[in-house]
Amino acid sequence: xxxxxxxxxxxxxxxxxxxxxxxxxxxxxxxxxxxxxxxxxxxxxxxxxxxxxxxxxxxxxxxxxxxxxxxxxxxxxxxxxxxxxxxxxxxxxxxxxxxxxxxxxxxxxxxxxxxxxxxxxxxxxxxxxxxxxxxxxxxxxxxxxxxxxxxxxxxxxxxxxxxxxxxxxxxxxxxxxxxxxxxxxxxxxxxxxxxxxxxxxxxxxxxxxxxxxxxxxxxxxxxxxxxxxxxxxxxxxxxxxxxxxxxxxxxxxxxxxxxxxxxxxxxxxxxxxxxxxxxxxxxxxxxxxxxxxxxxxxxxxxxxxxxxx
Amino acid sequence: xxxxxxxxxxxxxxxxxxxxxxxxxxxxxxxxxxxxxxxxxxxxxxxxxxxxxxxxxxxxxxxxxxxxxxxxxxxxxxxxxxxxxxxxxxxxxxxxxxxxxxxxxxxxxxxxxxxxxxxxxxxxxxxxxxxxxxxxxxxxxxxxxxxxxxxxxxxxxxxxxxxxxxxxxxxxxxxxxxxxxxxxxxxxxxxxxxxxxxxxxxxxxxxxxxxxxxxxxxxxxxxxxxxxxxxxxxxxxxxxxxxxxxxxxxxxxxxxxxxxxxxxxxxxxxxxxxxxxxxxxxxxxxxxxxxxxxxxxxxxxxxxxxxxxxxxxxxxxxxxxxxxxxxxxxxxxxxxxxxxxxxxxxxxxxxxxxxxxxxxxxxxxxxxxxxxxxxxxxxxxxxxxxxxxxxxxxxxxxxxxxxxxxxxxxxxxxxxxxxxxxxxxxxxxxxxxxxxxxxxxxxxxxxxxxxxxxxxxxxxxxxxxxxxxxxxxx
Numbered sequence: 140x141x142x143x144x145x146x147x148x149x150x151x152x153x154x155x156x157x158x159x160x161x162x163x164x165x166x167x168x169x170x171x172x173x174x175x176x177x178x179x180x181x182x183x184x185x186x187x188x189x190x191x192x193x194x195x196x197x198x199x200x201x202x203x204x205x206x207x208x209x210x211x212x213x214x215x216x217x218x219x220x221x222x223x224x225x226x227x228x229x230x231x232x233x234x235x236x237x238x239x240x241x242x243x244x245x246x247x248x249x250x251x252x253x254x255x256x257x258x259x260x261x262x263x264x265x266x267x268x269x270x271x272x273x274x275x276x277x278x279x280x281x282x283x284x285x286x287x288x289x290x291x292x293x294x295x296x297x298x299x300x301x302x303x304x305x306x307x308x309x310x311x312x313x314x315x316x317x318x319x320x321x322x323x324x325x326x327x328x329x330x331x332x333x334x335x336x337x338x339x340x341x342x343x344x345x346x347x348x349x350x351x352x353x354x355x356x357x358x359x360x361x362x363x364x365x366x367x368x369x370x371x372x373x374x375x376x377x378x379x380x381x382x383x384x385x386x387x388x389x390x391x392x393x394x395x396x397x398x399x400x401x402x403x404x405x406x407x408x409x410x411x412x413x414x415x416x417x418x419x420x421x422x423x424x425x426x427x428x429x430x431x432x433x434x435x436x437x438x439x440x441x442x443x444x445x446x447x448x
Numbered sequence: 449x450x451x452x453x454x455x456x457x458x459x460x461x462x463x464x465x466x467x468x469x470x471x472x473x474x475x476x477x478x479x480x481x482x483x484x485x486x487x488x489x490x491x492x493x494x495x496x497x498x499x500x501x502x503x504x505x506x507x508x509x510x511x512x513x514x515x516x517x518x519x520x521x522x523x524x525x526x527x528x529x530x531x532x533x534x535x536x537x538x539x540x541x542x543x544x545x546x547x548x549x550x551x552x553x554x555x556x557x558x559x560x561x562x563x564x565x566x567x568x569x570x571x572x573x574x575x576x577x578x579x580x581x582x583x584x585x586x587x588x589x590x591x592x593x594x595x596x597x598x599x600x601x602x603x604x605x606x607x608x609x610x611x612x613x614x615x616x617x618x619x620x621x622x623x624x625x626x627x628x629x630x631x632x633x634x635x636x637x638x639x640x641x642x643x644x645x646x647x648x649x650x651x652x653x654x655x656x657x658x659x660x661x662x663x664x665x666x667x668x669x670x671x672x673x674x675x676x677x678x679x680x681x682x683x684x685x686x687x688x689x690x691x692x693x694x695x696x697x698x699x700x701x702x703x704x705x706x707x708x709x710x711x712x713x714x715x716x717x718x719x720x721x722x723x724x725x726x727x728x729x730x731x732x733x734x735x736x737x738x739x740x741x742x743x744x745x746x747x748x749x750x751x752x753x754x755x756x757x758x759x760x761x762x763x764x765x766x767x768x769x770x771x772x773x774x775x776x777x778x779x780x781x782x783x784x785x786x787x788x789x790x791x792x793x794x795x796x797x798x799x800x801x802x803x804x805x806x807x808x809x810x811x812x813x814x815x816x817x818x819x820x821x822x823x824x825x826x827x828x829x830x831x832x833x834x835x836x837x838x839x840x841x842x843x844x845x846x847x848x849x850x851x852x853x854x855x856x857x858x859x860x861x862x863x864x865x866x867x868x869x870x871x872x873x874x875x876x877x878x879x880x881x882x883x884x885x886x887x888x889x890x891x892x893x894x895x896x897x898x899x900x901x902x903x904x905x906x907x908x909x910x911x912x913x914x915x916x917x918x919x920x921x922x
Contacts, residue, residue: 163868165888168719178561180457180771189452368718403452404762411451 144377148341154298158337164329164365173360179400183434186396190431192411193395194221197228197427198253198384198419201448202260202352206233208240213448215244221424222446223432228424229413230283234259235276242280253283253318257308260322260351262287266304273311284308285318285348288335290325298338305342318346318384323362324354332362336369340381350387352419357387360397367405380409386419392430395423454764457771459560463547466554469499470634472507472658473641475514476651482507483659488634491557492768492777492812500634503657505666508626511655512670515597515624518652523594523622527583534579534619536647541572544643548636552608553768555635557777557813558731560769570893571612574911577895578616581916585621588913593921594622595698596674599667601688602637603680604630604779605734605835610679611637613910615654621919623675626655628667630680632780634658665691673697677918679736682833682859682904700908700918702736702900704833705861707882708854709739709890712847713748715866719888721755724839727864727890729763729775729817733837734783736905737862739890741823741830743850746843753821753841760817761804775837778813787815787836794820794829799840825856833859847872851879860902864890883909 147157181189199218201210211233218228230251233241241252254276258264273284286308292300309317319339323332339347347366350357363385370381383406385398395418402410410416425445433439469485471478481501488497503511522530541548548571549563558567585592598618602610607629618625629637637656644654657663661684668676668688678688679702692699709727711720727739744752768776778784795801799820808814815836823830823840830840844850854863863882865873873887883901886892893899898914900906908918 162715162717165716165719165868167889168716168722172719172722178565178771179454181454182457183455185453185455192452365718399452403450408451 148302151297151299158334161333164333166329169329169361173364176400176404177360177397181396187434189396189399190427191226194427195226196413196416196418197424198230198232198417199228199424200232200419200421206237211237211240212244215241217448218250219248221428223428225428225431229417235272238276238279238281251282252280253285254281255285257286259287260353262289266307270307270311273308277313277315281315283316284312285320287320290322293335301338302342305339309343316345318348319344320348320351322351322354323349324356329365332365333369336366340373344381346382346384348384348386352387358385358389364401364405367401371406382415384417384419389418389420390422391426454772459550459769459771464551466498470638471501472503473656474511488555490554491779494811500658502659503663508657508666508670511626511657512597512672514652515626515655516672518650519596519624521650522624522653527585531579531582533647533649534575537643538572538575540643540646551639552636555633556607557768557779559773559776560771567606567609571608574612574616574895578620582620588916590917590920590922595921598623598625598675599673600625600627600677601664602629604633607633608636611640614677617915618919621916623919624653626667628657628664631660701906703906704859705736705905706833706857706859707737707739707862708741708743709864710743710850710854712867713745714868720866721759723890724756725759728839729837730891732775732778734779734835739864742839742841743844743853746845749843763817765806775817778815781813784813787834790829790834791838797827799823799827855881858904861905
């Protein structure tokens with residue numbers, strides 16, 4: 140971080156002055172831009188390329204109360220070999236208590252293990268619990284931690300509290316990458332999405348992520364657009380690149396391709412890799428595989444030709 | 449090479465049934481013209497699309513006579529009956545939208561994304577809107593008496609949409625029309641003639657005469673025309689005003705513009721950049737209300753220009769029928785020459801020219817998106833309407849200076865204001881001498897909203913309740 144930004148986190152007031160000094164976001168204009176990019180027509184070779192790129196960016200996720208070791212092993216197997224010769228996905232994303240299972244299942248593969256932490260999805264717990272949960276997940280083998288911010292603190296203007304929690308969790312991560320979930324569906328305005336993005340990046344986020352997937356709306360195209368603008372602007376201000384992960388509600392190949400178009404025409408080539416852009420999803424992978432097969436053979440295969448998990 | 453290249457995604461031409469030659473549409477029939485036919489070309493490829501008849505003054509006279517005869521029948525219909533025809537036309541336009549959009553892009557050079565997502569929805573919306581007025585004229589406050597025969601001359605930048613702006617209110621009020629489309633873009637008007645037949649509109653209510661300036665002059669000068677409506681250049685508008693002066697004909701003119709798009713330091717920058725791009729590169733800048741002068745507050749000049757250049761570099765210039773094209777072809781060789789001449793003048797007068805690296809097709813009429821920085825009010829490119837994808841960037845220090853500079857033009861069609869401060873929007877809108885002031889947006893249209901200019905941008909309003917006045921004997 141440059142020295143000019145070092146002081147902005149000194150107090151709530153300083154953070155407020157900085158975050159509220161960012162250019163506003165006009166809702167009508169942002170919606171219009173995202174909708175226009177949604178009309179891009181991606182066909183034939185471009186579609187084939189986009190599908191494989193999207194598969195390689197998937198954080199294959201299972202975050203259910205009913206998750207078991209068996210379920211996690213199953214999605215790990217699918218993550219390595221999605222089927223039909225498709226590339227493997229970027230990561231699997233599980234709850235902290237199942238990280239060890241995933242670590243065993245994915246040993247020797249390049250696939251990353253991501254774990255949600257910090258009292259996901261609400262974030263309503265004390266900092267020591269959040270830090271302990273993070274440390275445990277990392278110790279069990281997580282390469283990436285998906286934390287949630289304290290939306291209550293953010294909405295009531297206690298930006299310093301949000302900032303301090305992120306820096307504490309970041310410290311607990313050690314070498315693990317930190318993805319900061321903004322839960323944009325609870326932030327209410329696009330101005331807040333931009334401010335929360337900057338706040339997370341200032342505090343050391345390696346990735347900013349839209350949503351937990353437990354709140355609707357989740358990763359809408361305008362929200363992802365605004366976050367892509369934020370990482371683009373943050374890099375040109377500080378020189379540090381931060382990744383983006385839309386998650387929640389991305390279910391179809393069309394949705395995934397729209398996301399890639401947003402990246403392509405907003406942040407550009409530097410973000411078009413699994414290192415800097417991820418798609419948090421569960422059912423999306425099978426739709427990508429189905430469309431991939433359709434492009435290769437000209438026919439749609441029935442759902443039973445693709446494995447459940 | 450970019451990581452993610454979009455493959456070509458051309459819209460199919462098959463939906464359009466192009467004929468090798470087209471006649472005039474007079475009294476419900478396609479008839480031959482007496483003049484020498486002319487060719488209309490696809491500006492993206494220079495391929496000839498069709499031969500089109502030229503209407504001489506005799507042909508125009510027949511068209512006006514047909515319109516006069518039809519006026520008796522048409523104006524005597526109850527408004528609710530006229531509305532039925534207009535609703536029917538609007539629905540047929542929606543049904544045939546793809547065909548019309550492809551034909552518009554072929555003949556005009558505009559991207560299919562725009563003809564499909566802007567022109568055609570707006571065309572249908574105008575007919576629906578004025579269909580709704582046809583049986584409610586007594587509540588509009590302009591009386592209920594139509595004028596008679598309207599002579600309408602329209603430009604090539606939005607061929608079918610300008611037709612809709614002219615024809616829909618005229619018909620709703622009970623007038624009949626003789627319309628002359630632009631010489632370089634007559635095809636969608638002729639397809640519209642077919643739609644009139646499909647809708648079983650009584651013969652003579654809509655007549656379409658094609659040809660060059662002489663045909664338009666004959667329409668305007670015809671003694672039995674009661675109302676003249678023209679959209680086009682200020683130069684031709686002046687000639688028309690002279691022709692019509694003292695004849696008792698009612699006149700509305702929608703002419704050129706040199707709109708200021710004013711960006712304050714507290715604007716939503718990303719959306720302002722979109723608005724600037726949309727303001728000047730929409731429809732290749734062939735827009736009378738284009739935001740061709742960017743007035744940016746000096747404190748954010750560098751930041752805004754960097755963001756603008758980054759965004760302009762992503763514009764996709766090329767095949768108008770490709771669904772991913774953002775900027776299509778310039779409409780004609782003549783217009784291209786004008787854009788080139790004014791751009792060269794911009795450079796020689798001392799402004800700095802910038803265009804992104806972009807490959808232009810070899811054939812056809814093309815001009816890259818272009819910015820001029822360091823432009824002064826005294827430069828020709830800040831004064832004259834370029835009518836192309838060329839933006840002049842000027843700066844200001846205070847709101848008062850922004851208003852002064854924005855108003856310091858013989859034109860006054862539109863303006864844009866970008867600020868997050870509501871009170872400043874109102875303060876600016878009160879002082880800007882422009883027919884439309886857009887706040888935090890640009891080039892937004894709705895049939896319910898009147899449109900028209902101050903000063904050399906013309907007079908009279910089209911669209912909305914106000915648009916009825918031009919077609920009623922007030």
